Amino acid sequence: MKRIAGFALNYYKIILLFAILSVSSSVTQDPLQNIKNMIMIQAPFVMIYSFGMTLAVITGGLDLSLGSVAAFSTCAAAFLIIKDQIFLGIAVCLLIGAGLGLLNGLLITKAKVNPFIATYGMDWVIRGAVYIMMSGAMIYHFSNDFKIIADGSFLGISNLVYISVAILLILMFVFQKTVFGRNVYSTGANTKVSRLTGVNTDLLIIIVYMISGVLASTSGLLYVARLDCAEAFLGKNFGLQALAATLIGGTSLQGGKGGVGNTVIGVLIMVFLMNCLNVLKVSTLWQDAVFGLVIVVSALLEMAKQRYANYLQL
Template sequence: MDIKQETRKDGFVRVKVSGNFISKYGILIAFLMLFAVMGILRPSTFLTVGNQLNILRQVSINGIMAIGMTFVIITGGTDLSVGSMLAFASIVACSFAHPNEYLVFVPIIVALLIGALLGLFNGIVIAKGKVAPFIATLGTMTIARGMTQLFNGGRPINDLSTQFNFIGGGSVIGIPVPVIVFCVIVLLGWFLLNKTRFGRYVYAIGGNETTAKVSGIRVNSIYIMVYTLMGVLSALSGIVLSARVETATVIAGTGYELDAIAAVIIGGTSTSGGRGTIIGTIIGVLTMGVLSNGLDLLGVSSYYQQIVKGFIIIGAVLLDKKNKA
């Protein structure tokens, strides 16, 4: 049992909570407490249906990337290039998204293809070149950001078609399209990680790469697939972002890699690999979204919000270290 009750001699009941319970449900409890606090402090604005849908719409872009980052971090790696891949994929895609030029699926395919190629490049450098993920993706981050600035002379691309903008700003039966896209990616990510051989291999590599190799797992192929998947999801986030703001800019996605990594770590995925869940990542994404939204409603400066997020990330890592000790 994770929770035990003991009755003392004076009649009082003492509840003992084990560390296993905290490691399993700590982030969920923290999220519910945060949600309750924000609801108490700003009930007339925070708890409205419109604001809740706004939170979901806001977290969907980071959430899509966070699903891919979950796979990456479970393998024991990281990807610092996701924000730059988002920017490059979106700005190229938007050049094909002007009204009356191409069908809407053309810019989508272009973006996903660019994301896949950049992710594939990361995977090959890491798997075949034996370069540390931090260094490899740092290089790709710089390359992709430079290509974004070179494309279209550093100018933003706007005048996008109505069909393309619908991806970011439209809704279906009252549910924003970005939220629907996020939910679909969550379901696919959960299925891949929990119901396929690929998912089992991802966990195995993160747990012990040497043992995985001895067991006959094609470790290099899994690394390449994981980072390619990360690239595709980064590009998909770029499509949703550019469609939402109805433009593509060279600074799009700046800092998004930190938000994605933070959400995954807060959600309980181990930084050393081998442990993590899609459900945990969803809770991490929602926690970040509720925190940002609540602090905005409270009038807290974005500078202070960054400080708060930083402390939360450090706390999550320290908790992960404690649970493994």
């Protein structure tokens, strides 16, 4: 009994994933296409910006400005990309993402603003700025050379998958194998102690928010390439979705625990679940409630796992 409970608590997310997938596959006529949609198209977008959130959460903060950073950087870049300055546009986009991340990081570390307030406030400021910049216009009809980034595929696998997996591997390497990564975890777990051991915690946190900004810009750019339109309202729900994926994945808001690997599971649970509700023809009115419930339940299960860890010999 103990063993079963322990097993369930340890692997419930994987079990949940397969359960959801088998339900949705059993009711659809073309389950293969459905899985392809989710894994090759829907999940990669969410994954990339959720990684940004996860890294911020590991430092003990969070980044609610992901959506507006994505909108601002892509809209600014779109002015160049539409004139076929693709590489310059992409560079500008990522630089703006890093720059806005730098601002977030400075606010949090140097001005000592609480990360929630800093990034939530910045979210409004940046969103306002992009509305002013675009003043109701949209930029659309990009060249195929640009659209292929998100539309193309290689060996039958969407480019989006390659890009998101590459980002995942790089982040996993940096945050698990390097001194920098380990310092980020220790800073998240206890900033004071890290600082006393000689770690430049402010710099680490600033770099993490810059990475988060770049990831937001990257996912924004992929959306723009895929939907062939840059517009000021892009990503209004990025922040909360990314937070949900991070929490469902099991990265703790206390900082210092979890990682981007967990978030992959969190994103997949989220994407699979939303898809499952759609194919089961559940009214949209229920979807928000179910979604919220999953966040709360996964938080409770994480707590249970910690509390009974010794008893269940996890």
